[in-house]
């Protein structure tokens with residue numbers, strides 16, 4: 001069955017039971033902050049009580065808790081190095097999490113589900129800004145293809161469940177996110193937290209240079225996670241359709257310029273050394289966010305403001321003693 005639902009039907013969260021799967025992660029914790037402004041009941045489960053990779057545990061949780069709306073923000077995530085070196089974990093964990101949550105949501109009649117993917121689902125050499133129509137038109141970026149394949153499967157599950165069962169499941173593909181609550185561990189992290197931690201450390205220790213991976217020429221679009229959470233809630237309320245929505249800021253910068261901006265913000269005035277033994281990843285990745293803009297949403301935090309706020313958060317939570325931050329892989333399973 002293919003539902004002929006209006007793509008802009010309003011779905012208010014007020015009065016509803018809303019499960020944020022992955023509420024301890026970067027996006028999930030921002031979603032919980034954002035949802036506090038909606039008049040809804042926020043449901044969460046800790047990793048100790050619910051392993052989202054287990055079909056039985058997810059089924060039992062859904063049966064007992066009966067959410068009416070679900071945000072799938074749970075994922076095994078990481079930066080270019082983590083993706084490249086743990087392919088099995090990135091593929092298996094993400095496939096299991098999304099398959100379990102989406103199937104249980106169907107089984108227990110969840111009214112609406114929003115699945116979060118990533119802009120890395122698009123081919124490495126997509127037209128820029130990347131339209132949703134670029135999906136599956138070319139080869140993926142090899143450094144994160146395992147994660148990308150899992151996320152493509154997740155968005156396809158949403159499309160398939162909509163077609164076969166009439167489920168109102170949508171998916172959203174955010175661009176590179178950053179902000180408070182990010183993972184600052186250098187082996188696991190994305191570029192923004194990595195450079196904040198490294199530049200801070202370089203200033204504190206008086207290092208002569210700061211190592212930046214790759215050539216510095218790749219272009220990336222960055223979105224503050226509180227803007228992302230606002231866009232995600234907006235999409236849940238205003239969009240119903242099979243086509244994934246892109247979520248971006250439209251603000252693009254080279255890795256070299258990003259490094260210079262972070263050095264300025266953290267007060268590090270030494271030399272930037274580009275380490276070309278490390279991978280660049282995809283040369284350019286900026287999403288076409290027009291569909292969401294047409295529905296009435298856009299980002300409001302400038303990159304510089306967002307980076308300053310993230311650095312303050314880092315100082316308050318991880319950087320006080322000059323060490324580089326939290327350790328161990330960040331998983332947002334629960």
Ligand code: GDP
Nearest residue numbers: 079080189190191194212213214218279280281
């Ligand atoms: P990507 O957008 O999937 O490639 O993920 P990342 O955020 O991990 O990397 C973005 C770009 O920043 C890549 O070109 C990296 O090589 C570059 N980069 C520069 N320094 C670092 C660093 O210290 N850590 C990470 N993760 N990336 C870095």
